[in-house]
Amino acid sequence: MATLHIxxxxxxxxxxxxxxxxxxxxxxxxxxxxLSLLPAIYxxxxxxxxxxxxxxxxxxxxxKYYDIVKAKDITVTPLFSASxxxxxxxxxxxxxxxxxxLSLGAPDALLKSEKEIALLRSTAHxxxxxxxxxxxxxxxxxxxxxxxxxxxxxxxxxxxxxVKGCYFKSPWSSSGRGILVGGSLEERLERxxxxxxxxxxxxxxxxxxxKGKTLDFALEWRIENGTAIFxxxxxxxxxxxxxxxxxxxxxxxxxxxxxxxxSSIDLSAIEAAQRQVLTEEIAPHYSGLAGVxxxxxxxxxxxxxxxxINLRHTMGQIPxxxxxxx
Numbered sequence: 361m362a363t364l365h366i367x368x369x370x371x372x373x374x375x376x377x378x379x380x381x382x383x384x385x386x387x388x389x390x391x392x393x394x395l396s397l398l399p400a401i402y403x404x405x406x407x408x409x410x411x412x413x414x415x416x417x418x419x420x421x422x423x424k425y426y427d428i429v430k431a432k433d434i435t436v437t438p439l440f441s442a443s444x445x446x447x448x449x450x451x452x453x454x455x456x457x458x459x460x461x462l463s464l465g466a467p468d469a470l471l472k473s474e475k476e477i478a479l480l481r482s483t484a485h486x487x488x489x490x491x492x493x494x495x496x497x498x499x500x501x502x503x504x505x506x507x508x509x510x511x512x513x514x515x516x517x518x519x520x521x522x523v524k525g526c527y528f529k530s531p532w533s534s535s536g537r538g539i540l541v542g543g544s545l546e547e548r549l550e551r552x553x554x555x556x557x558x559x560x561x562x563x564x565x566x567x568x569x570x571k572g573k574t575l576d577f578a579l580e581w582r583i584e585n586g587t588a589i590f591x592x593x594x595x596x597x598x599x600x601x602x603x604x605x606x607x608x609x610x611x612x613x614x615x616x617x618x619x620x621x622x623s624s625i626d627l628s629a630i631e632a633a634q635r636q637v638l639t640e641e642i643a644p645h646y647s648g649l650a651g652v653x654x655x656x657x658x659x660x661x662x663x664x665x666x667x668x669i670n671l672r673h674t675m676g677q678i679p680x681x682x683x684x685x686x
Contacts, residue, residue, distance in 0.1 A: 361446035362435075364408045365399030367392065371452030371672055375481050376532035376561060382456035397425040397436065399449070402681035405432045408445060413438045440464040452672030453477055453648070479645040484671045485531045486565045492637050492666045499633040500625060504664055505568040516554045519566040527567040529668070530557050541601050542566075567667070572659035575622040579634055580677045581650045588638035590631055593619060594651070594676025607676055624661040630654070634665065642669070649673050 368374075369391050370384035384392065396411040397420070403409065409429070411420060420426065420436050429436055435444075442465060450457050453472045461471055472480070487509045497504055509531075510516045520526060520542040530538030540553050557564045576598050580591040593615050597605040608615065619627050634652055642650065651674035656663040 362407045362444055363404065363447045363449050364410055364440065364445045365403050366410045366448070366450040366457065367396055367398045368451045368457050369395070371450070371454050371457065372484075372532055372537075372670075374454035374456040375452070375477075375484060376530070378455060378481060380455045380459040382454070395424065396420075397423045397429055398678075399451075400425045400428040400432060400434055401678055403432065403434055406434070407432070408435045408437060408441070410440070411436055411438055440466045442467065445470070453480060476646075480671055481532075483642060483645045484669070486529055486668060487531065487563075488641070489565070489666055489668055492641060492669070495637050495641070496633050496665050499636060500629060500663075500665065502625070502663065502665075504662075507568075508566045509563050510566050511558070511563045513551065513555055513558060516558070516564055516566065517551060520550065523566065523568055525569040525571075527569065528554065528557070529565040529567060531561045531563055531565060537603070539601060539603070544601070570655050570657055570662055570664050572657040572662075573655050574658045575619070576653070576655050577619060578651045578653045578674065578676050579631060580674065580680055581634075581638060581652065582648070583638060583643050583650055584647050586639070586643045588635045588643060588650075590635065591677065591680045593627065594674075594680075595619065596676060604675070607679075609679065622658040623656045623663050625656075625663050625665070630663075630665045637666070642671070646671055649677060651676055 370382070370388045373384055373388065374382040393412055396415070397409060399409050415438060440461065448461065448466065448470045455474065455477055458471050458474070458477060462468070486507070490507050490509065493504050493506050508519065510519055516528065523542065526542035528540040528542060533539065540550065542550070545553065554564055576596050578594045578596065580594055582589045582591060592612050595608040595615050595618055597608070599605060616627055638650065649672060651670045653667045653670070654663070654665045655667060
């Protein structure tokens with residue numbers, strides 16, 4: 361028996377929409393098609409990858425990672441085979457991917473239920489970071505300024521005026537999408553962005569900047585049976601606006617060494633504190649992969665150990681999952 365893998369990078373957008381049929385923006389659809397075979401990197405020999413309907417054999421053979429597909433004898437298909445598959449592993453769960461799989465004949469037993477997805481959606485909301493940071497501040501003995509959930513345009517514009525260089529984040533978004541640096545747009549355009557976010561998602565999260573930031577990192581986890589299992593650390597590069605650029609592809613020992621040069625808190629302490637928060641706040645509502653993003657400054661000593669949590673696959677998990685599957 362094998363696992364069916366699906367690269368659905370629109371998952372955060374679909375989770376935000378909360379509807380059973382969701383059509384991603386053209387840019388995300390293009391990414392979905394071009395990287396359809398990305399799960400081949402961490403899939404096991406003999407697994408399956410579900411690709412978008414309409415892809416021809418020639419289309420598939422021209423895609424990136426096709427050589428890995430062939431080497432691992434992975435079956436690439438736009439269909440579901442009930443007789444061959446005993447688990448399903450999408451990039452992320454939402455109502456839309458559940459509905460798509462049901463329409464292809466996937467049994468309900470292999471899918472997250474509507475109730476589980478509702479809990480996932482609630483837990484993935486960025487307001488989760490507020491309580492998480494309160495707990496982490498206590499556990500680590502630090503004084504990280506807490507994010508604020510803003511529900512009116514007046515609150516949001518006041519936050520922008522009072523917190524120079526702040527970040528505004530949509531409650532559901534990923535990889536730097538749905539993020540605006542306060543003051544980076546003229547006032548009218550910033551107000552329009554904030555109003556759009558408030559209308560679509562009901563609130564916006566205001567975040568204090570990490571002054572002199574020198575490092576972006578993530579701790580990667582698997583949550584199962586009420587337990588948070590640490591997979592490793594990832595260090596990555598972002599734009600000033602918070603958009604993901606690339607991972608730093610080094611060994612875990614090398615990444616830990618880099619982290620130690622930037623952080624005033626030992627990685628093992630952050631790992632232990634995150635594990636406790638994930639076990640108490642996330643594990644009762646979610647099982648699956650998770651990545652917790654943070655940042656720190658070697659210049660000021662500030663550490664932000666829980667900027668956001670991604671309850672799905674992340675790019676930083678790929679080398680970690682690959683090593684587990686070898």
